[in-house]
Amino acid sequence: MPEQVIRQTEKNRDNEQKPMQGLLADAPLRAILVSVETVETDWPVDESLDELEQLASTAGVQCVDRMVQRMEHPHPSTLLGSGKVQELAELLRFHDCDAVIFDLELRPNQHRNLERELEIQVLDRTALILIIFGQRARTREGRLQVELAQVEYDLPRLTRQWSHLSRQSGGGTNQRGEGEKQIEVDRRLLRRQKDQLEEELDQVRSQRQLHRERRKYAGAPVVALVGYTNAGKSTMLNRLAGSQTLAEDKLFATLDPTTRRVRLAGGQEILFSDTVGFVQRLPTTLVAAFRATLEEVAEADLLVHVVDASHPHVQHQIEAVEQVLEEIGGGGLPMVLALNKADLLPTDHQLELTGIAATLPKVEVSAMKGTGVEDLLRCISETLVEQFTALDVLIPYDRGELVAQFHQYGTIEVEEYEEGGTHIRGHVPQNHSGPFHAFERVVQEKKVRPSRRAKQELAEQEASQPEESIVS
Numbered sequence: 342m343p344e345q346v347i348r349q350t351e352k353n354r355d356n357e358q359k360p361m362q363g364l365l366a367d368a369p370l371r372a373i374l375v376s377v378e379t380v381e382t383d384w385p386v387d388e389s390l391d392e393l394e395q396l397a398s399t400a401g402v403q404c405v406d407r408m409v410q411r412m413e414h415p416h417p418s419t420l421l422g423s424g425k426v427q428e429l430a431e432l433l434r435f436h437d438c439d440a441v442i443f444d445l446e447l448r449p450n451q452h453r454n455l456e457r458e459l460e461i462q463v464l465d466r467t468a469l470i471l472i473i474f475g476q477r478a479r480t481r482e483g484r485l486q487v488e489l490a491q492v493e494y495d496l497p498r499l500t501r502q503w504s505h506l507s508r509q510s511g512g513g514t515n516q517r518g519e520g521e522k523q524i525e526v527d528r529r530l531l532r533r534q535k536d537q538l539e540e541e542l543d544q545v546r547s548q549r550q551l552h553r554e555r556r557k558y559a560g561a562p563v564v565a566l567v568g569y570t571n572a573g574k575s576t577m578l579n580r581l582a583g584s585q586t587l588a589e590d591k592l593f594a595t596l597d598p599t600t601r602r603v604r605l606a607g608g609q610e611i612l613f614s615d616t617v618g619f620v621q622r623l624p625t626t627l628v629a630a631f632r633a634t635l636e637e638v639a640e641a642d643l644l645v646h647v648v649d650a651s652h653p654h655v656q657h658q659i660e661a662v663e664q665v666l667e668e669i670g671g672g673g674l675p676m677v678l679a680l681n682k683a684d685l686l687p688t689d690h691q692l693e694l695t696g697i698a699a700t701l702p703k704v705e706v707s708a709m710k711g712t713g714v715e716d717l718l719r720c721i722s723e724t725l726v727e728q729f730t731a732l733d734v735l736i737p738y739d740r741g742e743l744v745a746q747f748h749q750y751g752t753i754e755v756e757e758y759e760e761g762g763t764h765i766r767g768h769v770p771q772n773h774s775g776p777f778h779a780f781e782r783v784v785q786e787k788k789v790r791p792s793r794r795a796k797q798e799l800a801e802q803e804a805s806q807p808e809e810s811i812v813s
């Protein structure tokens with residue numbers, strides 16, 4: 342079995358350093374991009390190909406040509422019509438390419454047939470994104486997730502056409518029979534690998550779940566930065582936290598969630614977490630693979646949807662993000678729109694947004710220049726407070742740690758020192774409100790207010806007064 346199909350699954354491997362292995366591990370050098378335009382195409386083909394070219398260049402692939410076939414329905418077994426497949430084969434030879442990249446998700450049989458006919462590495466959008474993810478994932482969980490997605494992608498597609506039977510050899514009947522046997526062996530190995538990867542992932546995830554639980558009950562509110570890839574999420578996190586998270590003009594610069602603690606002007610602490618960027622038609626395999634990571638997003642207290650307001654298809658990108666959020670169960674979370682890259686917009690520019698985006702609180706901002714960041718933080722704080730529990734408490738002076746907690750996690754509208762302790766009126770996240778309920782002002786007031794029985798006695802007394810006066 343050739344090296345590229347073997348993936349390492351030993352438990353003690355060093356995930357931080359080793360390069361990914363597998364069918365998708367080696368990005369090709371030169372490729373032609375291909376798309377099909379049908380009646381159902383909802384995204385202009387050229388623009389989608391532009392994005393694909395950007396994805397390819399992120400993966401280190403040079404795109405030397407493009408080909409588009411317009412047809413009513415894609416061909417079920419080869420996607421393109423047979424004449425077009427021949428044309429493509431010639432073009433690939435002419436440009437001396439080592440791959441062709443389709444701007445669609447190819448079905449496994451289409452994938453196999455195309456590889457057989459073209460005798461070259463065939464990739465689709467999913468494969469390309471998997472390659473990029475493989476190059477970029479850094480944490481153990483991130484790498485395991487990508488490897489598992491790669492194995493799942495490879496399994497139904499196993500073919501030895503381009504890797505095994507070289508173009509020159511011609512591939513006789515005997516050789517083909519050998520190839521078939523080899524595919525069976527590879528498939529068994531991949532299945533075993535898949536089981537091992539799933540087992541390892543389970544372990545890593547249960548550990549992370551513990552961390553998350555602990556953070557949830559002990560920590561500050563979590564604000565997740567979400568958005569289309571390259572919108573500026575990492576730059577925003579750097580700006581907000583003064584930290585140095587990797588920000589690059591590349592798609593999918595961030596694959597592993599990074600969290601930073603930020604203290605607002607009022608003393609309140611917030612955890613900001615940066616996440617993997619979304620992309621239109623984020624392959625379902627990947628949404629599944631990154632579900633665990635994305636679930637963190639779904640558990641955030643607030644989402645800041647970072648938008649590249651200067652992008653010509655900003656509305657389209659917003660909707661693609663909303664769709665993924667919906668899929669991972671984060672659709673109903675409170676959200677603020679950060680209209681980023683405002684520095685690139687003409688001064689009189691008015692962004693016309695429609696749908697859900699039009700109804701959300703929004704702030705124009707430039708993560709790069711720093712303008713609007715204060716407004717964004719204010720907007721975040723105000724929107725968070727709407728989710729908090731309102732409290733009016735009198736904290737005894739010997740419970741100073743609770744006053745400190747209120748400052749750390751909550752927002753304060755009134756703070757004054759009274760005889761019985763510190764009087765605070767404000768809001769704290771629900772998970773922090775527990776210890777304060779015992780000191781709620783209303784409870785205190787109830788104590789000095791007459792009890793129901795006392796009131797009743799008073800009323801009876803008053804009722805008897807006039808009678809007495811009559812008697813007297």
Ligand SMILES: Nc1nc2c(ncn2[C@@H]2O[C@H](COP(=O)(O)OP(=O)(O)OP(=O)(O)O)[C@@H](O)[C@H]2O)c(=O)[nH]1
Nearest residue numbers: 571572573574575576589590593594595618708709
């Ligand atoms: N002009 C301008 N460029 C910005 C701004 N914010 C970010 N950028 C640039 O946009 C590019 C992408 O920024 P990142 O912060 O890496 O974007 P991201 O959303 O984290 O991207 P992924 O991690 O790939 O999903 C970088 O070249 C940034 O310098 C901004 O406010 N104005």
Ligand SMILES: [Mg+2]
Nearest residue numbers: 574575594595
């Ligand atoms: Mg990033």
